[in-house]
Amino acid sequence: MTRFKLEKKYKAVVIGGSAGSFQGMVKILESIKPDFPLPIITCLHRLKHVRHGFVEALSLKSNKKIIEPYDKESIKPGIVYIAPSNYHMSVELGNTISLSTEEMVNNSRPAIDITLCSSAHVYREKLVGILLSGANKDGGLGMKCISEKGGITVVQDPKDCVIDTMPKAALSMTNIDHVLKLDQIIDFLNELHAVCKN
C-alpha cells in the first residue's frame, strides 16, 4: 500500500469537478470507507437556482456524512462538504468554512479555484487536491495554488474523463503529481486512508 508514497502529514482532501464529474464523485463517495480520516471539501459546478437534491443524489450510494455547510461551520474529519448552489465556498484559518456571494469566477459560482486556493492557503503542504472531469478551465489556478504551497496534486486522466477540458487546463498550468483513472484515484484515496488513520 505505498504505491503513491504518501505521508501521514495530510490534513484535508479537496476535490473539484464539473461536467461529467458527478458519476465519478458518486463512485468515489461509494468507495471510500466510512471512517475516512480527513475532511473532504468538494466543489462541483451545479445549477444556480436548484438548492435541493444534490446532496441527496450524492448520498444515495454512500455511507458517508455529506453536507452543504453553513457559513462558519467547523471542518471535521470524515465529513464530506459540498459547496452549496450559488455560493462560493472557502476554507478559513481556524478550520472553518466560509461562504460568499462574490462575482462568478470562470463563469461559475461556486468556483473551484476559490475553494482550492483558499484550502491551499490554510492547509499548505498538508493538502491533497483532486480535479475531475469538466468542460472549462476552472480549477487550474486552484491546482497551481496547491502545488505552489507544496500540496499534492491529482487530476483525472483526460482519457478517462467524459469531458477533458478541465484536467487538461490544469496539466497545462501547473505541475501535477499524478494523472490517474477514476479507479486509481479511489486506490489513491484508500492508500491515503491507510497512511493517515489515527
Next chain:
Amino acid sequence: MIKDLDISDLRTITEVIKKTHSYDFTNYAMSSLKRRIVRVLENYKISVETLISRLQNQEGFIEEFLTEITVNVTEMFRDPSFWLALKKEVIPSILVNHENFKIWHAGCSSGEEVYSMAILLKEMGILDKVTLFASDIDPVILDRAKKGEYPLKNMELNEKNYIRFDGATSLKDYYTEKDGKAIMDKSLAQAVTFKKHDLVNGPAFTKVDLILCRNVMIYFNQKLQNDVLNKFHSSLFKYGYLAIGSKESLIWCDIVKKFILVNNEEKVYRKIKD
C-alpha cells in the same frame, strides 16, 4: 487570484483604514476580504505599499476602495422560495397586528431586493402602508440603489426568479427600457428612505417590524456577527422578524436565544424576548 497577500499585510491595511478613516474591517471574514483586496491590487496594478499610501494620503480614495471591496452581487427575488415565504407567511403574520409597518433592508447594495420587496408589497396591495428603509455602508452603491437602473441583461435572470416567485404579472410591467438599461418605476421607491449606515460602527437603527440582511453577515467573523445581531435585536420590535441568507446560521451568536427560527429552510427568525 494567484497573487498572495500575507495575513500581516491584511492586518496592516485594516489598521491603516481604521486609523485614517471611520471604517473598521478588522473583523471581516479573512478569505473573502483577502480576495477583495487582491482584486484592488490587480485592478489598479499597485503594490501593497502603494495601496497603503493611497489609503492614507489620496483624497477620495477610500470611497473608491469601499466600492471595490464590498460585494455587490445581488439579484431581484434571489431565492424565489424565500420571497414566497415572505408573501405567504411573514407579511400576513405582521399584518395580523399592524396595518402599517416598517421594513429595513440592512446592507441593501444596489437595491435589487428593495425593488423586489416594493413589487411584492404592491402586488399584495399594501405598498402605501409600509415604510421602507434601505441602508448601505457605501454611498456610491446606495446612489445606484436610489436610481434604480439596472443593466437590461440582468433582467432575464430577475424575470426567471420572479416567475418562480409566482409573481402576479411580468417584471416588465415594473420598468421601462432605455439605452440598454431597465429603469425601475419611480412609484416603487417612493416609500423608501435610502440612508448611509455602517453596520459595524454605526448606531442601532430605528425600530422596525422586519429586517432583511441576506448574505451580508457572511463577510463578517463570528465576533462581528454577534455584535451586528445585537444591533438587529435592538432595532426590532418584539415579535419582529429577521431574514438572513439560506446558508447563514446564527447558532454561534449568544443573543440568538432571544429569537426563534420560524422558517428553517429560508432562515427567517423572530424576536421573542426584549
